Amino acid sequence: MSYQLSLAPEVEQYILQQLEADFPNEGCGFFFGTEEENGQLRHVLLAEAVVNGKEGDQKRRFEISPLDYMKAEKKALELGLNLLGVYHSHPNHPAIPSIHDLKQAVPYFSYIILSVQEGRAAELTSWRLNEDRGEFEAEEVKRNNLEALPKKELI
Amino acid sequence: MATLIIPTPLRKFTDQQTSVNVDGATVQAAVDRLVNLYPALKQHLLDQDGTIRAFVRIFLEDEDILALDGLNTAVQADSTLSIIPAIAGGINF
Numbered sequence: 001m002s003y004q005l006s007l008a009p010e011v012e013q014y015i016l017q018q019l020e021a022d023f024p025n026e027g028c029g030f031f032f033g034t035e036e037e038n039g040q041l042r043h044v045l046l047a048e049a050v051v052n053g054k055e056g057d058q059k060r061r062f063e064i065s066p067l068d069y070m071k072a073e074k075k076a077l078e079l080g081l082n083l084l085g086v087y088h089s090h091p092n093h094p095a096i097p098s099i100h101d102l103k104q105a106v107p108y109f110s111y112i113i114l115s116v117q118e119g120r121a122a123e124l125t126s127w128r129l130n131e132d133r134g135e136f137e138a139e140e141v142k143r144n145n146l147e148a149l150p151k152k153e154l155i
Numbered sequence: 156m157a158t159l160i161i162p163t164p165l166r167k168f169t170d171q172q173t174s175v176n177v178d179g180a181t182v183q184a185a186v187d188r189l190v191n192l193y194p195a196l197k198q199h200l201l202d203q204d205g206t207i208r209a210f211v212r213i214f215l216e217d218e219d220i221l222a223l224d225g226l227n228t229a230v231q232a233d234s235t236l237s238i239i240p241a242i243a244g245g246i247n248f
Binding site for chain 2: 026028054060061062063064066067069070073076077082083086088090091093097098099100101104105106107108109111
């Protein structure tokens, strides 16, 4: 199965700027959008940063609080979008899912990973969990011409 | 009947429903009813001994049931329970 994830330019910029600013810690957030072709193609129209709630070493770990997760699900319903997945950064590490990423992965979600090297955004990848094989499959990341959802429309 | 909010990743197991109404006087009873209705959910919610998986949290309104009475937390007819997957990760080392 071949998955594709298309990013609106403003959304990609938002993610890059946030995760560069979070360096040297791991930053994270949710992203929302639409999907077609039975879920094989996803269009990311909105990203929203959340606090890394990990107690301890945030240079190596991130954690999203249950209440922030609930807010994201609520936002998706209110906006009529799908909660498509989670993004996070790998400070000074490759944008490849770790054993920890895999252990915590849930079905359906796309997982965007951004490698941030010495504070500068490097490679951006995206992945989906193949439950049958217990491993991640890479999504082809494309850039689209879709308009990101304006932040001012959010309450 | 209490309302159980189904997180996006698990909706494919509930015929894409975002919420399910279930009977149950406790959280345990409500979850048991849910997995009886949708057996494919069971492996994602429960360990083999029937307890809630470590990677899953359940909230009653805005409170984690771990801070209440756990699975024995009482559920009212107008209660909203939210199933929340743990979202975490990090680099390898």
